[in-house]
Amino acid sequence: MSRYLGLFVAEASEHLEALGKDLVSLEGTPSAETVDSLFRHAHSVKGMSASMGLEPIAQLAHRVEDLVDVARRVPGALGRDRVDLLLATTDTMLALVRGTGEGNAPAPQPELLGKLSEAVVALTGQQPRPTKVARVDPLTPGTAAPISARRFEVRLRILPSAQSPGPRAFLVYKKLTGLGTVTNLRPPLEDLRAGSIPDGRVALVLETDGGLEPVQTALALVPEVELVSAEPMVEAPAGPPAAAPVPAEAARTVRVRTELLDDFLEMAGELLLATARLRDIGRHFPEHGRPVLEEGVDRLHALVKDLHGKVMGARMTPVAVVTDQLPRAARDLARKRGKEVEVMVTGAEIEIDRAILDAIAEPLLHVLRNAVDHGIESSEARVSVGKPPRGRLGISVRRTRERVVIELEDDGRGMDAEKLRASAIARGKLSPEAAARLSTREALLLACLPGVSTATDVDDVSGRGVGMDAVKRSVESLGGALELDSQPGRGTRVTLRLPLTVAVVQLLLVRAGGEVLGLPITKVLGAVEVPDGALQRSPSVNLLTYGVQLVPAHDLARLLELPSGPTPRTRPWVVMESEDGTVALGVEALLGQEEAVLKALSRPLDRVPGLAGVTILGNGRPVFILDVPRLLV
């Protein structure tokens, strides 16, 4: 049983999260499909928990199912308070499910069960069915599956009396493959054959055109095996706007631990490096052997690149994984503050590397909290300025060529650039002159400086935890950018521009202080070769003319405190974007471009300011990648 626990926790959590999402959307625009979807999720959780012998969870799911079932018949049955109750139950179930993953047996929940029963009684005048559900319902042949169902979740048990459980299970597997396509076999075939079948339990998904009857007939002929359940599978609806049915191919997926994907990427990256290394070695080969070797290396490189691309593809995850949580979070926060808010998410199906997704989950939540707490006004305040009482929060995701853009837009009170300027000056972050030179958009970004926000109250909604400065830093550490737009009284828009993937960076290799260093090309605006005398000297900093701009110019070797030789008469300058605007870095030579797999630094190197990571070049040499904005702080 313990073997299934991980899968149970993952699947049940998914259903419960979907359940919560449905509940929130139900409150906005109730629809029969949403109610059906609610019911299915509750039903799935009930079945799973019952199969795992987790009665307290199964009971709760059962009661949720009851209440939702009533809602199918009684329009308007799920008002705000009942949605609250169902959400609370969903949260409890989720906590219990996760608890089981950590080895805690779920505790019975008499209070919640009582409330749910009361709700059912209040609506129907009847006591709900008893909740003893931790027993698997006997299979009712023929009636379970509608004709249209093609995919069935089949659960079996090899009886403990079986002398050779491996061959026994394999026999069942063979019989089922004779009836259709078997996927999601648990335990996997290897384990099955080896007879490593915990508790004798086997689960699989069978795709067949013949319905359930042949399955039942075939299994009835196999001794020592018990058919625990066989149910038509309900495809989970895709995230909003759940219009298109999921194509059969899309459903043929397997679950993979995310760490495994990280390992794959790491290894694909290492392969890229090893190939580059091989190519490098080939250059020192005698002339006559070289073409053959190079041809081989070219082929290898093409294959490895393809592999790398595929691994990257496998890591792409729909943004929905994160944005799905947001409507619920916004609703809960709004209720806490006595506000009303409606959240619309569009483009959640767009995919992005899961490492980036993980990294932006928290920042996005913070931006959302800010919007609900500081942006959206109370209903009364909104009505008094002629806005609809319910605040609107739009989250839109779109894909540009190389980026994913996530926008969070509210129709709240907006931000006041003047106040932010004043606050930044008052806190000594900016001189009045500098503040005056800022564009409105730049002034809004002052909110991202620690301690400059104009919100005066500190509370548990968004006053603590990560501030906008942390949001900006997280986004930028991913190679992304944060933008703010706001009009007082009209609302605020926060834009996160994110790269699709983080793992591979294009580097400009330069030499400074005798060292080879990498600069992320995404930040490079250009490079110029300038005689040293052409720099404009000022007391604090030298300035370089770049186009029509005057750009602060720093000697890279000196910035890094590397020994630098006598300044040559003419040398290359790399012009880069940084936190404080554009900056030019003087180097000894430009060495070329390279695609590199970024490796995170471990201690103590991660403490060195100005280092973003390290990579290994084709010649086997490690190269530090510079974090230019941090370098200048």
Added chain:
Amino acid sequence: MPKRVLIVDDAVFMRNMIRDIFSSGGYEVVGEAAHGIEAIEKYRTLKPDLTTMDIVMPYKSGIEATREIVRGDPKAVVVICSALGQESLVMEAIEAGAADFIVKPFRAEDVLAVVKKVLGETPKV
């Protein structure tokens, strides 16, 4: 009418034992074979309802014999007689088309239970 059984095993002792089990269960043993080649021939002429098949036999193994029998008659019901430790051979035989298997040492009631089930003689629950 009792179901008709063909017994394939290279050991006379085993054949006798299996014969006794089937007779006690009300089956009719219509033939015996001592190796794979003989098994295929006997199967063709006798068309039994069920064939018990030893795995390790001279001339032609039970796995090969099963494969050929099932190829000639996809409805053939071949039950492999195996011993503990032969799991991978059993799975090979299942791949080859065996309907089921029994594990030595044989106990009459176990063997008959399997056979009944495989022949669909057990009422469905």
